[in-house]
Amino acid sequence: MKIIETIQAIRKEVKQAKKEDKSIGFVPTMGYLHEGHLSLISEARKKHDLVIISIFVNPLQFGPNEDFERYPRDFERDERLARKAGADVIFYPSVTEMYPKETPMTIRVTKGVDVLCGASRPGHFDGVATVVMKLFQLVQPDEAFFGQKDAQQVAIIMNMVETFDIPVTIVACPTIREEDGLAKSSRNVYLTEDEREEAPFLYETLQYGVKLIRSGEYNRQTVIHKMLAKLEGGSGTVDYLDIFLYPSLEKVEELSGQIILAIAYQYKHARLIDNLIMKVDQ
Amino acid sequence: MKIIETIQAIRKEVKQAKKEDKSIGFVPTMGYLHEGHLSLISEARKKHDLVIISIFVNPLQFGPNEDFERYPRDFERDERLARKAGADVIFYPSVTEMYPKETPMTIRVTKGVDVLCGASRPGHFDGVATVVMKLFQLVQPDEAFFGQKDAQQVAIIMNMVETFDIPVTIVACPTIREEDGLAKSSRNVYLTEDEREEAPFLYETLQYGVKLIRSGEYNRQTVIHKMLAKLEGGSGTVDYLDIFLYPSLEKVEELSGQIILAIAYQYKHARLIDNLIMKVDQ
Numbered sequence: 001m002k003i004i005e006t007i008q009a010i011r012k013e014v015k016q017a018k019k020e021d022k023s024i025g026f027v028p029t030m031g032y033l034h035e036g037h038l039s040l041i042s043e044a045r046k047k048h049d050l051v052i053i054s055i056f057v058n059p060l061q062f063g064p065n066e067d068f069e070r071y072p073r074d075f076e077r078d079e080r081l082a083r084k085a086g087a088d089v090i091f092y093p094s095v096t097e098m099y100p101k102e103t104p105m106t107i108r109v110t111k112g113v114d115v116l117c118g119a120s121r122p123g124h125f126d127g128v129a130t131v132v133m134k135l136f137q138l139v140q141p142d143e144a145f146f147g148q149k150d151a152q153q154v155a156i157i158m159n160m161v162e163t164f165d166i167p168v169t170i171v172a173c174p175t176i177r178e179e180d181g182l183a184k185s186s187r188n189v190y191l192t193e194d195e196r197e198e199a200p201f202l203y204e205t206l207q208y209g210v211k212l213i214r215s216g217e218y219n220r221q222t223v224i225h226k227m228l229a230k231l232e233g234g235s236g237t238v239d240y241l242d243i244f245l246y247p248s249l250e251k252v253e254e255l256s257g258q259i260i261l262a263i264a265y266q267y268k269h270a271r272l273i274d275n276l277i278m279k280v281d282q
Numbered sequence: 283m284k285i286i287e288t289i290q291a292i293r294k295e296v297k298q299a300k301k302e303d304k305s306i307g308f309v310p311t312m313g314y315l316h317e318g319h320l321s322l323i324s325e326a327r328k329k330h331d332l333v334i335i336s337i338f339v340n341p342l343q344f345g346p347n348e349d350f351e352r353y354p355r356d357f358e359r360d361e362r363l364a365r366k367a368g369a370d371v372i373f374y375p376s377v378t379e380m381y382p383k384e385t386p387m388t389i390r391v392t393k394g395v396d397v398l399c400g401a402s403r404p405g406h407f408d409g410v411a412t413v414v415m416k417l418f419q420l421v422q423p424d425e426a427f428f429g430q431k432d433a434q435q436v437a438i439i440m441n442m443v444e445t446f447d448i449p450v451t452i453v454a455c456p457t458i459r460e461e462d463g464l465a466k467s468s469r470n471v472y473l474t475e476d477e478r479e480e481a482p483f484l485y486e487t488l489q490y491g492v493k494l495i496r497s498g499e500y501n502r503q504t505v506i507h508k509m510l511a512k513l514e515g516g517s518g519t520v521d522y523l524d525i526f527l528y529p530s531l532e533k534v535e536e537l538s539g540q541i542i543l544a545i546a547y548q549y550k551h552a553r554l555i556d557n558l559i560m561k562v563d564q
Binding site: 007011018102103104105106107108109110111112126129130133134137138140156159160163164165166167 | 289293300384385386387388389390391392393394408411412415416419420422438441442445446447448449
């Protein structure tokens, strides 16, 4: 497995692979890999000749009061895990390699961005779209693999690929969970012991919402209120709990079609997100 | 020469060319070709195996009161001229092919955009960058050719390629002029006979500015004032006349380094632009 740190070297690697007519599977990450990431790497490994992952904590997608500085990093561990999962290349650029100067333009997301995580993280998805655009141009993958856990991110990247006609296919992979249901996340390390014990109630609340809808409750407000009641008494605070059409992220009061139930929950040092996507056939 | 009207077909054409290891030269245009465009096509022909030009009047880069509807169009003539100049493919998509629905995001240019044409055409360069990004993703050229006449456009596209690491080289070609010095432009057809006769004074004014600077006048304001005096009594109005560093488009009061002298002049039915780029070695 190669570690590549410069733009020049990754371009060379990609050019050679294209010349040899190898297909490229790409898994962009911010590192601190967990089983969710590893499942993406395994999936890419099954389908492609060359598997490239990127590890880059992207400052552009963090707000001024967010956790860019203290986002967990452990490259040696990531290297070991990525190798084991079948990666051929880790692209591991520095911030100055990716952003040698102030960027004179960004991707500006204007739709599906004022809801869910976008509402409380202004500019976050502009930063995500901008770095993913750069990575796609550098790696030129046939397919790129993302976790469905970051559902809004997946929706926006699918929109980006469509909007700019980028020649890549986006593959969304299922959320990987701990045995008690908690969605795997690099930020789970921030949880206190008590928070960690409580946190699976987020997934339980999502499952409860799905059950409500399956049993015939199609009113968005009612489902949300009943779900919120489940979270009362938790030791953190609800950042959002909402239901939208997916992937358009449009609002509907009477639930039907493909929808997402999504939660963000703020603990003392960790903001956790989770979601379930379901089809409603009224 | 092929005429290709769909995204699916241009992707197929490009894929085949890549497979055969052909280099691709690309000339994006809005049609109504003049010798400026043809010089770009000839340049691409000299250097590349496959020469693709696009003809697309991009609604995204026209303001609500601008000339999108009446922008001159003559596809049959364009086809004849492009073939003669050596194009292999004209990519000629409809507006609904390029924008099947409202775009949920755009490229947002934040630097070098509040001056020159950007100042009076808000959103114009966002529209240019967005469509050029799409075209680059579809055509995947090795080199793309632009006229230096649209100097701010060239600067912004160079910035875009750098910002997003797009694997393409931008080639800026010299402005092609009529015998009397007027820069060739598709919009020249809008000029009345009197305006057409007067219009070369724009280029003369630029040349006068260069002469002033060469003779030791390095004060930006002074050069601009003297140039403006040359345009007094003209039958149109000066939209801007300014001097900036190029391609950064930063302002300097004491002229030095590579600079651009640029004019936009509004006639009754045509807004003309022209510029000269020079090196100042004080």
